[in-house]
Amino acid sequence: MPDAARATVNQAAASLQFVARARRAMEATGLRPCNVGEVSIVLFDTVAWGELEPDAYRLLDANERRRAARFRFERDRCTYVLAHAMWRVVLGISLDAPPGEVPLHFLPTGQPHLPGTRFTTSLSHSGPVVLIAVGLVGALGIDVERWPSRVSMDALLQVICSPEERGPLGALPPDQRERELLQLWTRKEALLKAWGTGLEQAPASFWSPPGGISVPPQGLIGVPCKAIDLTLAEGHLGALAVSLDVARYRLYTVARNA
Template sequence: MLSPPIAVTPDRGDWPAVRACLSAHGSAAVYGELAAWSPDDEDSPALRAVLGRDWPCGRIGEHAPSRRRYIASRLLLKHTAAAALRAEATDLEMAYGLTGRPSVWGCDQIDLSLSHSDALLLVGLTSRGRIGVDAERADRQLHGLRMARSVCTPGERNALETLPEEERNDRLVCLWTLKEAYTKAIGQGMRFPFTAFGFDLGPPEDAGHPGCRPPRLCRPDGTPCEGTAWSFRTDVLHLGDVAFRVSTAVRDAGLGRTANIEAATTLDPEIFAAVSGALAEPSG
């Protein structure tokens, strides 16, 4: 069971709710507003300490909005990992895979995913296996741009055609975010063809509404995939007057839920000791 995304702010006041969600379900999604997570001083020593090796990457380029979004999203990412691990953000270092997938360096029991759209920042975290999250503005125009043919399976296109014209774009945005979340979770991103798999969202009045049947993963011919390893959720979040469609995909690796994911028990012991010792030493 996946829970709705939790709103968080830099003051850390919302983190107990995130830890409670992780304890109950093994997975959580959090979101924040770009303005709230954007630092006033991009050159402050405190920011450099938190971002670590991400700080110079955030300083590359002269495009201020892109730089601001990079820094804010990494702050949310690192504080989310720190809250889950009951560690300080300055004590953790982020690593990135070949596709840009984030992880906590030396930690093999949690998985992270990051997405952002406009003013929304979104992070997914799980101790069960693999997670992917994606966010898009709900009013992003996809229908009418021939996107359905490149994004949807034949069954999904047929389902779109049964909807009133004014509902088709919302359904297409929903499918897009679910497919982005799923391919992020499997580590492929958009390299994996979106027409190679589909989703059954249920009746139009149910799709994406809390309390209704969650999305189901399907084969290209529309038949449901067997097994219960995957869980999906899609929601609509609001920041002011702007609505965002956000989706989460989690694959349960079948190893059971890890009850204790504190940093000292999930980081490789030698790495944890080395990092902690280095941080404790006075600088030369």
Template sequence: MRQVELSPGCVDTWPPRSTLDTQFEGVLSSSRWRAAASLSVFVGLFELRDWQAWVDDAYAVLDATESGRVRSRRSPTRRDQLALCYALHRLVLGRALHCDVASVPIGRDRAGCPRVAGGSLATSLSHADGCLAVAVSAAGPVGVDIESLARAAVMPEIVERLCHPADRAAMEALAEDERNQALLALWVRKEAFLKAIGIGLQREMQTFAAPDDAVLPRRGGVTSQVRMLDAGPHWVAAVAKPPGASVECVWLRPNGATAQQWY
């Protein structure tokens, strides 16, 4: 397994500086991050309300592009949530790269997907309804998606643009509630895959099937494997990763209490 190396764009400035940074370091120390960081793929899950006390620190570490995206949100609550998302994403990457959070060399490609300069890591993030998922991979392209389980109720409205014929066949025998949850799970798998290949929703979801644990073709003979994550009773999440890459999914909370699932 390739080891993560310090990116040339990073400045190694330890110990952590901000209150948010210090709190985050304490959480990682109690969450077996050191072991997780040696794996191929790490997924950190956050409930943003847990981190609201440090929102001022979050704003302070954003770059100009991130700050502009945050300011474009009309609602103050949405602005605060997005600032926390970007800051927590930077914190995860900063620990993986061993550099200061403000120096993390992160940008976006033409499709708007987050990219780490230097090529040592691939990353993805997803935020919905006050929850954030951050994926970091040393094994190759990665995509992550998370949604509230409450959204299962509206999934029948988008069946036509979500389901490939093979997906529909798999849903037919399910009861309504179970089918709605299965549709939401299908959505997050396809979202994660489209993020991993770097095109977002530019490809229509009904053009391909995505059963759990399936290995799906990418361009140039490369493949990605889609896999559901255990995100607890209120969330539905999936990751797309290189086939065979190990994954750890961890809830990261300020009090250090975490729930872990190994794959």
């Protein structure tokens, strides 16, 4: 057997414990492959998976391993490794492929893509809590943020809000304004991921009404997308941005004791 093939076999075998537990956890949620127009969202907490981080690491490709090595704090590295390994398990279910063979690659902008497939995907995490989205749609982006925020959202109003949004949000009571600003931030970050630019584009340069349709700002290539606020467990806010060919989405939550 050639050395490259032997290394692939050894890597797959070494990660079997993580993959087996992750697949059982996915089966318990009811996760199934998407049909056309569908998006699946998986929510999980990496804290419950910490002991399997060495096994999960073996699923990552060379670029992901280099990125993992750059984290200053071990907890952040562990979250990254577990999130990306679970991402490959979720994608494997959708693509009917072993997690180690999922064609997950990243464009220079950081946008994930799945060459040779019709699927789109996105990942976000806030602390140890991770959201993974995969769908048979033209574009999608996902974001999750901790609530309450550790920074003052009110201080970022001018950065986050378009001119149309500043007046209505600025008129809200302070506590409500903080929450609505963070929820708006999640919608905008999800939209920027769906458009493939991330925070290189100013969030204040476009409008994002809850449940409404947003179009890319002038000069940015992308398709109109709907931004949907997600109902998550207390302590987090999230949003899904998805192209208008979406028919439905479903949120699957992995139990902490899975």
